[in-house]
Amino acid sequence: MTATATAISQHIAALSGIPSQPTAAEQAPAAVHPFPQARPGFRLVPALVGTFARNQVAWIECPTWCTEPHAAEPSALEDITHYADSDAVQIPSFTDPTTAAYMLYARLEADPVSADERVRDTHVLLWEDASPMEARLTPEMTEALADDLIGFASQLRHLARAARRHNEVTHRRVSLRKAEGGVA
Structure with missing residues (x-):
């Protein structure tokens, strides 16, 4: 046996202890966590959670009708309420044409963590501009x-x-x- 053959044999013998690498087809897929899917009638949106000093973005389910920008200002996760744009009817008075005597507003609303199940469900909120009273329907x-x-x-x-x-x-x-x- 020559010196070259001995060197090659030793090199091959050394490689026999190294496990072979799997081919691409044999490789198991990496542990990837898929983005969560929203339920029908919802979409995933970013929400700024925390305080002004310390906050982070969390992805939440948001009804498709909600127009509230949940990432505009930080809030506690349990304080996030969903709102649609409001519609209004203005009731004027000819004695003061510059100001509406009454403004009646209506919009969709849902508070997902309310203690009251009826408030958690999507409902219609009615309120008058100058009154603290609200009607939930x-x-x-x-x-x-x-x-x-x-x-x-x-x-x-x-x-x-x-x-x-x-x-x-x-x-x-x-x-x-x-x-x-x-x-x-």
Whole structure:
């Protein structure tokens, strides 16, 4: 045996104790934690959790109707409430046309960690601008209120027509008296 063959044999013998590396097909997939999936009707959004001094981003399930920017300001995780944009009806007064006499607002809301299960469920929140009172309505209550408001709107139209007719009659009489030279 030559010196070269001995060196090669020794090298091959040394490699026989090293385990062979698996091929790519044989390799087990790395332990990857998939991004959690949101339930139907929800999406995952970032929320800033903590205080202004110490906070971090946590991903939370958020209803698809929620427009609240949960990452805008830090809050405790249990204080996160979901809100939709509000709709409003303004009730003016001709005695002060610059300010609404009443503003009635409505929006969807859900507080996922409320002690009250009804508040955890998505519901409609109604409130008046100048009042601390709020009304929380189930979908069924909201539909009943909408039916009542449709009836109320019809009554408002009736009142408007009655006021307009009365004013027309009153103003016509005043105009006739003036035309006849009488005192209005």
